[in-house]
Amino acid sequence: MAPDPVLLPYQRSYLKDASRFKAGMWSRQTGKTFTTTLEAVIDVLEAEAAGKQRRWTILSVSRDRALDAMENGVKLHLRAFQAAFESLDVPLEADELAHLVRLPGGSYIRAVASKPATARGMSDNLILDEFAHHQDNRAIWTALFPVISRRDLKLRVISTPNGKGDKFYEIMTDPDSPFSRHVVTIYDAVADGLDRDIEELRRGIGDPVAWRQEFCCEFIDEASAWLPYDLIDACEEPNAGDPVRYGGGPCYVGMDIAARGDLTVIAVLEDTGGRLWCRELVEMRGAPFAEQLAALDRVMRDYRVVRCAMDQTGMGEMPVEEARRRHGQYRIEGVLLTASRKLDLATCLKEAMEDRRLAIPPSQDLRTDLHAVQRVPGATGAPRLVAERGPAGHADRFWALALAVSAAATGHERFGYVPVRLRRAPDDDPTPRPVRVTAGFKGGL
Numbered sequence: 001m002a003p004d005p006v007l008l009p010y011q012r013s014y015l016k017d018a019s020r021f022k023a024g025m026w027s028r029q030t031g032k033t034f035t036t037t038l039e040a041v042i043d044v045l046e047a048e049a050a051g052k053q054r055r056w057t058i059l060s061v062s063r064d065r066a067l068d069a070m071e072n073g074v075k076l077h078l079r080a081f082q083a084a085f086e087s088l089d090v091p092l093e094a095d096e097l098a099h100l101v102r103l104p105g106g107s108y109i110r111a112v113a114s115k116p117a118t119a120r121g122m123s124d125n126l127i128l129d130e131f132a133h134h135q136d137n138r139a140i141w142t143a144l145f146p147v148i149s150r151r152d153l154k155l156r157v158i159s160t161p162n163g164k165g166d167k168f169y170e171i172m173t174d175p176d177s178p179f180s181r182h183v184v185t186i187y188d189a190v191a192d193g194l195d196r197d198i199e200e201l202r203r204g205i206g207d208p209v210a211w212r213q214e215f216c217c218e219f220i221d222e223a224s225a226w227l228p229y230d231l232i233d234a235c236e237e238p239n240a241g242d243p244v245r246y247g248g249g250p251c252y253v254g255m256d257i258a259a260r261g262d263l264t265v266i267a268v269l270e271d272t273g274g275r276l277w278c279r280e281l282v283e284m285r286g287a288p289f290a291e292q293l294a295a296l297d298r299v300m301r302d303y304r305v306v307r308c309a310m311d312q313t314g315m316g317e318m319p320v321e322e323a324r325r326r327h328g329q330y331r332i333e334g335v336l337l338t339a340s341r342k343l344d345l346a347t348c349l350k351e352a353m354e355d356r357r358l359a360i361p362p363s364q365d366l367r368t369d370l371h372a373v374q375r376v377p378g379a380t381g382a383p384r385l386v387a388e389r390g391p392a393g394h395a396d397r398f399w400a401l402a403l404a405v406s407a408a409a410t411g412h413e414r415f416g417y418v419p420v421r422l423r424r425a426p427d428d429d430p431t432p433r434p435v436r437v438t439a440g441f442k443g444g445l
Contacts, residue, residue, distance in 0.1 A: 007035075008189070008192045008193050008194055009192045009193070010030075010182070010184045010188060010189060011031065011035045014035055014036075014039075014182050015038065015039055015042075017180050017182070020151070020154050020155070020178075021155050021180065022155070022156050022157070022179060022180045022181075023156075023157040023158070023171050023172060023179040024156070024157070024158040024159075024182045024184070025159060025160070025168075025172050025181070025182070025183045025217050026158065026160070026182070026183075026184040026189075026217070027160065027184060027185050027188075027215045027216070027217055028160055028186075028214045029186065029189075029196055029201070029215075030184055030186065030189040030194060031194075032158045032159075032184075033068075033069055033072075033073055033129055033130075034072070034076075036073075036127055036129070036156050037058070037069060037073030037074045037077060037109075037127070038073070038077050039156070040056040040074065040109050040125070041078055041081070041083075042077075043056070043125070044056065045103075047107055048103050048104070048105040048107050051105065052107075053105060053106045054125065055107060055123075055124040055125065056108075056109045056110070056124055056125045057110050057112065057122050057124040057127070058070075058109070058110070058112070058126075059111075059112060059114040059122075059126065059129065059131075059134070059140070059144075060111055060112070060113060060114060060129045061113075061114060061129065061130045061133045063097070063113045065113075065129060066099055066112055067099055067111070069111045069129055070099040070101065070109075074111070075087065075101060078101065083103065084103070084104055085101045085102065085104075086101065086102045086103075087099075087100070087101050088100045088101075088102065090110070092112060096112065096113065096115075097112075098111065098112045099111045099112075114128070114134045114135075122144060123147055123153075124153070125148075125153050125154045125155070125156075126144060126147065126155050127156045127158070128140075128144075128155075128156065128157045129158060129159075130158070130159045130160070131157050131158065131159045131167070132159040132161055132162035132163075132166055133159065133162050137166055137168065138166065141167045157171055160213065160214055161218065161219045162213070162224060163219065163220065163224045163225050163228075164219050164225075165225070165229050165371055169219055172219075183217055184217070185215065186198055186201065186215040186216065187216075202215070224374045224376075225371050225373070225374060225375070226346055226350065226373045226374065226375050227350060227353065227370045227371060228371075229367070231350075231354065232360075232367055232370050232371060234353075235353045235356065235360050236359075236360055236361070236362040237277070237359040237361070237362075238361075238362060239277075239359075240277055240278045240279075240359045240361040240362075241278055241280065241360070241361025241363065243279055243280045243302070245279065246270060246302075246303065247270065247272065248304065249270045249272055249273075249304065250271050250304050251268055251269060251270050251279070251303040251304055251305050252271065252276070252305070252306060252309075252404050252405075253266060253267065253268055253269070253296075253299060253303075253305050253308035253309070253404055253407065254266070254267045254308070254309050254399070254400045254402065254403025254404030254405070254407060255267075255296060255308060255310040255311065255403065256311050256399040256400040256403065257292065257310065257311045257315065257316045257319055258315075259289075259315050262285075262394045262396050263284065263394075263396040263397070264283070264285070264287055264292050264295075264396070265281060265282065265283050265284075265396045265397050265399075266280075266281070266295060266296060266299055267281055267397070267401045267403070268280040268281075268282075268303055268404070269358075269401075269404045269405065269408060270303070271408060274357065275356075275357050275358070275359060276357055276358050276359065276404075276405065276408055277359045278358070278359060278360045278361060278401070280299070282295050282299065283397075289318065289319055289322075292319060293319060293322055293323065296308070297326065300327050300331075305331060306331070307330075307331055307332075307333060307408075307410060308323070308327070308333065308407060309333045309335050309404065309406055309407040310323060310332060310334055310335065310403070311335060311337055311403065312334030312335055313336055313337045316334070317334075320332065320334040333410075335403060335406070339385075342385050342399075343384075343385060344406070345402040345405075345406050346373065346402055348406045349398075349401060349402040352405045358401075360401070365397070366397050369395050369397035370395075370397070372387045372398065373386070373387045373395050373398050374386050374387065
């Protein structure tokens with residue numbers, strides 16, 4: 001955005017705050033990057049005037065954002081101060097580039113795309129631009145925080161909200177946080193003199209949830225996460241996830257299959273008369289298909305499995321075919337995880353949780369997986385579900401549970417048996433012959 005010619009009260013208040021740790025949660029269209037880069041420029045110019053050096057690094061959400069912070073922030077301010085500077089593009093790694101301005105006395109400001117590995121090597125004052133939208137911002141935080149352990153270094157964190165549960169949410173809400181915090185909604189900014197048409201912006205965004213997050217600075221978990229933390233919390237039960245507590249009821253199984261990298265997960269849900277209790281989550285990483293099928297065989301033996309829904313996409317074709325051969329066509333359902341099918345499965349899981357029909361164990365890994373699936377607009381306007389791949393997997397526990405809940409939603413039929421007379425040999429042979437029972441579970445002679 002183009003800078004306003006005069007700093008407004010909320011911008012001046014932010015600049016006057018010299019706290020070592022400072023966070024700004026500002027509405028869109030209010031100039032948070034403009035104001036924060038101005039603070040960095042003033043700091044390096046004051047250091048240059050005193051014969052000292054100051055260094056600042058801006059970690060942006062992308063290369064384009066890093067370039068924009070330099071062109072429409074740092075360079076704009078330096079030119080306004082008529083300061084001499086040299087502009088450079090400096091390689092950091094094979095595929096990384098830092099946009100940098102260097103002043104005559106050796107001070108500099110640079111902007112780079114944010115990555116945990118990049119953050120680990122910094123030893124400058126830091127600006128985390130749109131930090132709530134950085135991919136894996138907790139890992140970035142872990143990598144960079146030791147960097148500013150020196151007492152002469154400052155940290156600036158600015159962003160609009162992006163739901164609950166990330167590091168920016170903690171910075172802005174933790175009562176013990178060391179940060180000085182500045183919150184500016186669009187209403188605050190306009191009241192301070194910012195020339196914006198609030199009603200035009202609200203009508204333009206056309207989404208009440210997005211309006212509350214982007215312009216009213218509210219942490220709306222539903223804005224992006226398919227399953228908000230509040231919903232996950234409400235379904236956690238301390239006795240869930242313990243196979244010893246299996247009561248012998250009918251069970252439904254979901255299996256998300258992976259060949260390498262991601263987890264293979266088998267979720268077992270027992271129907272206790274209207275509520276599905278997670279009795280076991282089997283997790284395997286890098287296991288061959290034979291080992292995965294052996295784990296499924298064990299689950300089918302240990303529980304009264306009515307139906308098992310398995311991921312049949314791509315590499316899942318062979319395991320599904322083999323599972324059907326071993327356990328029957330009716331009990332094994334192959335599911336192709338197309339975009340529309342994923343949405344159906346995720347909706348089934350969410351509805352079960354909203355109705356409190358699902359009980360899950362209080363596991364941090366499970367919480368992370370369930371919250372990892374994000375809702376983004378699709379090309380046709382229908383929501384599309386995505387999940388970033390991280391060290392813990394690719395929302396594999398989410399899809400295993402969704403498959404199991406979907407299998408339970410299909411239900412099962414109760415078989416009725418009508419006694420019949422045993423078949424006999426010829427009338428002159430009174431010896432009855434046994435009938436082989438093949439219907440139902442554990443059929444045999």
